[in-house]
Amino acid sequence: MDALPIPSTHAGQHGLAALLAQPRTALIGLDFDGTLAPIVADPEQARAHPGAVPALAALAPEVASVAVITGRPPEVAVRYGGFAGVPGLEHLTVLGHYGAERWDAATGEVTAPPPHPGVAAVRAELPALLERAGAGEGTWIEEKGRALAVHTRRAADPQAAFESLRAPLADLATRHGLIVEPGRMVLELRPPGMDKGVALLDHARAIGAGCVVYAGDDLGDLPAFAAIEKLRTGGTPGLLICSGSTEVAELAERADLVVDGPEGVVDLLGALAAQLASSAPS
Numbered sequence: 001m002d003a004l005p006i007p008s009t010h011a012g013q014h015g016l017a018a019l020l021a022q023p024r025t026a027l028i029g030l031d032f033d034g035t036l037a038p039i040v041a042d043p044e045q046a047r048a049h050p051g052a053v054p055a056l057a058a059l060a061p062e063v064a065s066v067a068v069i070t071g072r073p074p075e076v077a078v079r080y081g082g083f084a085g086v087p088g089l090e091h092l093t094v095l096g097h098y099g100a101e102r103w104d105a106a107t108g109e110v111t112a113p114p115p116h117p118g119v120a121a122v123r124a125e126l127p128a129l130l131e132r133a134g135a136g137e138g139t140w141i142e143e144k145g146r147a148l149a150v151h152t153r154r155a156a157d158p159q160a161a162f163e164s165l166r167a168p169l170a171d172l173a174t175r176h177g178l179i180v181e182p183g184r185m186v187l188e189l190r191p192p193g194m195d196k197g198v199a200l201l202d203h204a205r206a207i208g209a210g211c212v213v214y215a216g217d218d219l220g221d222l223p224a225f226a227a228i229e230k231l232r233t234g235g236t237p238g239l240l241i242c243s244g245s246t247e248v249a250e251l252a253e254r255a256d257l258v259v260d261g262p263e264g265v266v267d268l269l270g271a272l273a274a275q276l277a278s279s280a281p282s
């Protein structure tokens with residue numbers, strides 16, 4: 001991508017113009033799976049697109065902050081992303097578990113609140129519940145420490161398996177004070193009280209962001225979109241980017257700009273970095 005695409009909305013055009021005019025005040029928020037990393041059948045095999053780290057490393061020095069905001073544990077996103085020890089990413093922040101945990105490149109440390117007691121109870125009950133619910137081969141549990149995710153992508157009919165588990169998993173989560181976070185062929189049982197919108201707003205306030213950009217692909221990214229819509233109402237420009245897929249329509253409908261999955265996101269980040277570097281005062 002040589003030239004930057006034009007957002008389809010006035011608010012998005014205003015957000016992009018603000019980013020280009022005042023990049024040093026801009027916060028760039030990015031989801032991981034489906035946005036920086038292509039979706040694969042086995043979550044342990046997910047890795048950042050090969051162009052992601054070079055594009056982020058070129059962009060980060062031009063803006064106030066780059067933050068990866070993900071449902072993953074932050075140390076997992078850092079490992080699968082290849083984000084540690086990269087020149088240019090010295091100030092990268094990874095807000096993991098939907099913002100409940102935080103990793104800073106500057107320290108290499110993770111900060112995390114105490115675990116929610118409901119997770120241990122759900123962990124104990126979940127295998128039997130899946131059996132009772134008739135979850136077939138290919139439905140499996142991802143152990144996330146602070147949460148548990150039930151994946152159906154590898155089931156014979158992933159969408160049917162996903163739908164059939166929604167109600168029993170919601171009941172289990174509720175009984176133990178957790179919530180169900182639905183995603184792309186995944187139902188995650190996790191503690192309430194944090195989402196990507198809260199995480200994005202908190203970080204934007206902490207750094208005094210004058211403009212906020214967010215790119216995501218999944219339902220868990222909608223709160224971050226809502227956060228930017230709220231900031232815009234208060235006069236802070238923002239830009240909503242959808243990493244497009246055939247699995248989730250809601251984000252594309254609300255986005256200012258839809259790009260072609262992680263490849264498109266990487267191209268866009270690279271084009272932004274190139275434009276900002278070429279127009280930076282020398």
Ligand SMILES: O=P(O)(O)OC[C@H]1O[C@H](O[C@H]2O[C@H](CO)[C@@H](O)[C@H](O)[C@H]2O)[C@H](O)[C@@H](O)[C@@H]1O
Nearest residue numbers: 032033039040041043046070071153184185186
């Ligand atoms: O907030 P994100 O960075 O988008 O993380 C959300 C979930 O992503 C992972 O699952 C998704 O990616 C997998 C690997 O490509 C894919 O197999 C799965 O179907 C997707 O839902 C991850 O495994 C979850 O723990 C995250 O909650």
